[in-house]
Amino acid sequence: MKHLAALNKYFWKYRNRFFIGIFFVITSNYFAVLAPEVTGFIVGKVQQHLPGAKPVAHPKQYDAFLTVFINWVNSLTFAQIVTVCSITILILALIRGILMFFMRQTIIVMSRYIEFDQKNEVYQHYQKLDASFFKTHNTGDLMNRITEDVSRVRMYTGPAIMYLVNLVALIIFCLVNMLRTDKQLTLLVLAPLPLLALTIYIANTIINRKSEKVQALLSDLTTNAQESYSGIRVIKSFVQEKAMLGFFSKNSEDYRKNAVGLAKVEAVYFPSMTLMIGLSTLLTVFIGGKMAIADPSKISVIVEFVIYINMLTFPVSAIGWTASMIQRAAASQKRLNEFLQIEPGIQDAPHAVDAPVKGDIVFDKVSFTYDNTGIKALKDFSLTIKEGQRILIMGRTGSGKSTLAQLLLRFYDVDNGNISIGGRNVEAYTLQSLRTQVSYVPQDVFLFSDSVSNNIRFGLNEHADMPRVQQAAANASVDKEIQGLQNGYDTILGERGVTLSGGQKQRVSIARALIKDPQIMVFDDCLSAVDAKTENEIVGNLYRVLQNKTAIIITHRIFTGFKFDNIIILEEGKILEQGTHEQLLLLDGYYAELYRIQTSTGQSAA
C-alpha cells in the first residue's frame, strides 16, 4: 500500500477537484438517505389515517433540516401532505442525480488528469534512461507499464476513491438513521452484510487472480500472433506454417480453458451475491412483519428499512471490488516506482557546459567492458583524430568499432581513460550539446511512421524548408528514389505506409544526419545494404560534403577511390594496424589481405 504514496503529489496538485468531489459525494448521500425517511413518514401518516389506528407511542426523531420540513408539512391537510411528500421524493432524487453528476465530473475527471500526468512522467523518465537500461528490459514490459499499469492506477485515483468515500458516507448516513429509528431491528437485519462483504472480497480475489492469468495468456497470444505476422517471410521460407499454427493453437487453447474457467466462477458469483443481498431484505420483511403484527404503527419502519437495505446493497458489494481495485493499483504503482526510481547512469555532470563541440578528438587509454555480458570491448585504446580529418575504422565483427562510436556520444561512459573533443572531456559537455553537434548514423536504421521529409528533419530543433531536406537527401543519394515514390517526400513510411528497401532506409537515415550539418559525423556501417555503385556515389558525395568536417566512417568495405587521412584496423578492442591506404598495403597485414580479396572479387567500393 505504501507504494501508492507516490501518487500523493498528484492529489495535492488537483486538491481543489479532489476536495470538491468528496464534498459532492457526501452531500449526494445525505440527500439519498432523506428519501427513505420521507417515505417512512408518509407511510406512517397513511397508517395513522386508517380507521382504528392507535397513536404512535414513540414518535421518530429527525435531523434539524428534516424536522423543519416535517413541522411545515404537518400543518397541511392529509391530501396535501401526500402530494408534497411525493414531489419532495422526486426532487430529492433529482438533487442526488445532479450531485452525482458533479461528483463524477470532479473525481473521475481528476483521475484522467492524473493518468495523463503519470503517463507523461513515465514517458519522460524512459527518455532519460540510458542505452544499457533498454538493452536489459524488453519493449513489451516497458509498454505494459506505461499503458496497463497506469490504467490500473487510474482505477484507484478515480473509481476506487469515489466508491470508497461513497460507501463510507452512505453506510454512516444509513446506520445513523436506522439506529435512530429502531436499534434492535438494525442489528438483526444488518447481521448478514459483513459476511456478504467478506464473501465478495474473497470471491473477487479469486476472480482477479483468474483474470490476471487470462490477461497474461492473452498477451502471450497477441505477442505470438504479432511475431508470426512480422516474421511471416521467415516462416514461409522455412515452411514452418504448420508448426506456427500448432504453437498458436496451443496458446489459444490455454487461453480458452482459462477464460471459460473465469466465466464459470463469475456465473456462480453474481447470482450468489444477489441471493445474499436478498437474505437481508427477507430478514427485514420477516422480523419487521412480526413487529408490525404486534404494533401496526411499525409498518412505516419496515418500509423505511427495506429501502435502506436496498440502498446499502451496492456499497456493501462494492467493498470487495474497491479493495481489490486498490490492491491491483498498489501492485501496478510498485512496478511503476521500480522504473521511476532508476537513476539514469548517463547524466549531465554537475560541471557540464553547453559549448561548441569541435576540435581534435582524443581517445586516451580507453577501456570499456559491457556490464551485462562482461565483454571487454575496448582495451587501452588510444587514438587522436585531428579536426577536419576523415578516418576509416575497420576490423572484424565484434572488434569494438560500434562501441567506439557509442562511447564518443556517451551512450556509455568509459571505465578507464578518457575521451575528449577540442581538449574538453566528453563528460564536460551537456548531453544535449554533445548529441546535437555530433551526428551519428547508427548501424540499425530506425524510421518513424511519418512522412519521408519529417523523418529527415527529425533531429532538427528548427523547421527545415523543402530545398534543405532535398539537398540532404541528394547528398545521401536517395533524392531521386524519394521523388519516384507516389507522394514523393510526403510519402508515409512504416507499418501503415510504404516500406522502403534496406538500402533506401540507410540513405534516409544518412540524410537525417547530414541535414544537421554538424562539425563531427560518425557513420556506423550504414552503407552495408547498398550496392557498390550506390555506395561509391554516396561516399563521393560525402567526401564533398564532409570537407572541413571531422568524419569517422565505420565500415567493412575498403574505399580505394577516396583518400582517408587515417585508416584504423581494430582487433579485439585494440588497434591492430593504422595508417593511410598506401602505408597499410606496404604493411601487408589484415588490410592488405582484405584489399586483395575485395579487388579479386570486385567488391571494393571504388
Ligand SMILES: Nc1ncnc2c1ncn2[C@@H]1O[C@H](COP(=O)(O)OP(=O)(O)OP(=O)(O)O)[C@@H](O)[C@H]1O
Ligand atoms: N549492448 C551490449 N551489451 C553487451 N555486449 C555488447 C553490447 N554491444 C556489443 N557488445 C559486445 O561487445 C563487443 C564489441 O561489439 P561492437 O558492437 O563494438 O563490435 P563491432 O566491431 O561494431 O561489430 P560489427 O562489425 O559486427 O558491428 C562484441 O563482442 C559484442 O558482443
